[in-house]
Amino acid sequence: MNETDTKRDTSTSDRRAHKKPVRIEDVARLAGVSPITVSRTLNQPETVAEPTRKAVELAIERLGYISNRLAGGLRATQTRTVGLIIPSLFSNIFAVSVRGMTDVFSQAGYQLLLGVTDESFDVELNHVVSFLGQRVDGIILTGGWHDKRTRLRLQQSGVPVVETNILPSDPIDMAVGYSNEEASYAMVKHLAHCGYRRIGIVTFPVLSNDRAHDRRAGYLRAVRDFDLVQRDTLIAETSYTLAGGALGFAAIVASNPDVEAIFLTQDTAAAGAIFEAMRRGLRVPGDIGIAGYDDADIALEFVPTLTTVNTRRYEVGATAAQMLLQRIQGEELVSTIADSGFEIVQRDSTHRPSN
Amino acid sequence: MNETDTKRDTSTSDRRAHKKPVRIEDVARLAGVSPITVSRTLNQPETVAEPTRKAVELAIERLGYISNRLAGGLRATQTRTVGLIIPSLFSNIFAVSVRGMTDVFSQAGYQLLLGVTDESFDVELNHVVSFLGQRVDGIILTGGWHDKRTRLRLQQSGVPVVETNILPSDPIDMAVGYSNEEASYAMVKHLAHCGYRRIGIVTFPVLSNDRAHDRRAGYLRAVRDFDLVQRDTLIAETSYTLAGGALGFAAIVASNPDVEAIFLTQDTAAAGAIFEAMRRGLRVPGDIGIAGYDDADIALEFVPTLTTVNTRRYEVGATAAQMLLQRIQGEELVSTIADSGFEIVQRDSTHRPSN
């Protein structure tokens, strides 16, 4: 239809040009009402008379109006946006929790801002500051260890905060999770009941991650309580990946050829460990027992199925979202700390308990 | 220190109360300058004289000032926020792409808003409208199929858009990806060269997902071109999960006991299929060949390692972010469509090519 190249070029660059957006005033004019009536139709439709509402809705439809949330948020000091900070994307575990959150938030019309820290406290602080700058209505954090300045800024801001996957002794505000120490203890206790005495453990680096720290602490306590073999070389740190699990497995087996079972504190790592065992011609659980953590998809689908700890990640996410919404909406919370619990799941990658 | 319970209660509820945030004016007063100088110190520090800048920075530090991005964004019509829409969180594949994006965006000081669609075009539309309302500076979409209204709103808004993981014939704006049809064709061709003639394929539902649709189309074309066995029962649809892969495998094997190889168009599903084969006592590749798609972590760590298609997901994410930033910053783009390519990776889950 265009006759010249010039004309086509123009239309192409048009696509890039920011069109002047429709404003509330434009809608108001078309509907023959004042801007505030349009605002009310959008935010509290029940306070607007039926015919007026219809007229406004028609005008909105006609003009393709999308309310500017920056302006609204600035005035109303409410943005319907929540910031979420997680350590890593490379874990289905967080995906499950995030799913629990988005299920709750999207129902309530809230958007999620995502920040990934890679286990860095500095990066976490940056995300928090950025979120506060965007005037999020709430923030969800992973774990209970944070930079001092992160805690300070959050507390000064007065923004509702939920820490997840732990049970903090000194919460910033609210929390939902369970005791990683108890869960890990329970698994090692379970393995002891299965007849294992030389048990290794693989965690994420314990210096940057309180969940990892607590899980190792639970292991150490169980080793003492159940009189298990105690060796530094039975403890390894790696990343929570398939390759990391394989590495952790290799490290422990290298120093402990007699190791009977290895507890990898994440299912993906446990799967990686079993693959490594396969490569070495070792049978699981025949030659060595393997336990995981979190009860992810892979724990149930793996061959052999994985003995693991179910940590109800979906519920943790959903509960975190609900607590945040309640607080945002000014409701009284029965409790600011929710224990989501955990459960040992015995499957085929370890021997069964002896009795 | 507090003497009464009442007093403690007050301090507890204080935590919930929104403190009046520090404003730019407060900083300006403390630093003995005007608000605009504070703004410049924050946004274009090079235009502020050294001593002035120092004084302002000190005041910011002292007051713990965090600039209100709503106000800034409203006035500057720029929010340094980008909306990302992905079909699913339950896939490490997207995690890899998202990682590519956050690596680029966080460097540039941009925040990511996340929307998950679950393959629903309606949900996608909702996210797009919501993002436009938040005045994001750009939007990244997955795939090239969208609701008519989604396209319309995006084009009317003039906001830069990148569609990813496909090479669209009629892009909304920009795109980075590769031909799913060619990639799938190349894999089936490869399998044919490996000596397989009865090859099944498992995809995601093709009605809601153009990538799945294109991959099946590539399979069908290759089946014709290489004179492979053509049967409707060699084609299955499932979800991209371990369990889905097992189901797809089971469905094809049930109708085709003589099937020689199955191409599952995602690695997680391929892994699930191999697990299912193991459960049935079938060896891979001895009894049946299995191919995956995307070259995820698991493809390399699995035993056996997985023959797959590398689709450079990290690069797709990073490139999408870069294209968006360039356009946001008003730079000319050499090309609005980037072909990220793909590569067949031969590993141990299929026989090697015959020649």
Added chain:
DNA sequence: GTGAAAGCGCTAACAC
């Protein structure tokens, strides 16, 4: 290199 005035687009507060 710095400041004063104006206004981004919406909604809170108050009126009728």
Added chain:
DNA sequence: GTGTTAGCGCTTTCAC
């Protein structure tokens, strides 16, 4: 049930 006025906290524009 609807309208008027003012202002949220910044940054643009223009001045010096």
